[in-house]
Amino acid sequence: MARIAWGITGAGHHLRETFDLFVRAKEVYGDRVSVTSFVSRAAEEVTRVYGLFQQLERVSPGGYMEEVILEREQGWSYPKTGRFSRGIYDALFVSPTTSNTIAKIAHGIADSLVTNAVAHAVKGGVLVFIVPVDIAGSVKSPVPYFINRDLCTGCQECAQACPNDAIDEQIDYLRCNGCGLCKDVCDYNAIQEGTVNLVVRDIDKNNVRTLRDSEGITILDNPHQFEKALLTVI
Ligand SMILES: Cc1cc2nc3c(=O)[nH]c(=O)nc-3n(C[C@H](O)[C@H](O)[C@H](O)COP(=O)(O)O)c2cc1C
Structure with missing residues (x-):
């Protein structure tokens, strides 16, 4: 196992x-x-807005070693990450990894659930694989549902359909659960998804470079390399 x-x-x-x-x-x-999932506060919000939070139970259905561990529910000392020092895990995969978390790890900071997990894993000799989002050049990222005001007629159908009361002038990403009901009821195609092109900053590029040289950490350039890495620990 x-x-x-x-x-x-x-x-x-x-x-x-x-x-x-x-x-x-x-x-x-x-x-x-x-699989135990360690979910940062921001990840909880972001997975929800992309409609993925509920699906976490398909990966971590519950029970010891298969829990969803939410940063929001942890104390500041992150006692659950002590498991990495006790040799309980074979590997830690961090993906996707924000430029924020990459910066912290590259500078030895361990004050959040995921950065603390990485620190304990390295100290405990557990394999660590990290997929950064900002490596070099530019990245094309998906954006969650938004209202195209040029197409919106203000009919309020979407606001009435929303089970989370997340729609006013725009969609409130702290309430939205990405269900897409608003898109289904809109007759004007005003609820849209899309992508944005973002330039990777030098500071983020350099932090990834630092991590490539860090002890105990393997950088994977994309999540698809995960499968190969997984086979090394199965
Ligand atoms: C919808 C949404 C998508 C985001 N996508 C990214 C992303 O692709 N890369 C990134 O570095 N930050 C992204 N962020 C910003 C991070 O969530 C934010 O910097 C957060 O503080 C990171 O905290 P964490 O590193 O502890 O998870 C996104 C935020 C939102 C609301």
């Missing part, structure tokens, strides 16, 4: 691919793999 820890941070980039890979790993390897 491979005992995997999955660290999720608040990035939309690579999020769906990572989810799909973990879901597939559970389907393919079944009881041979257990």
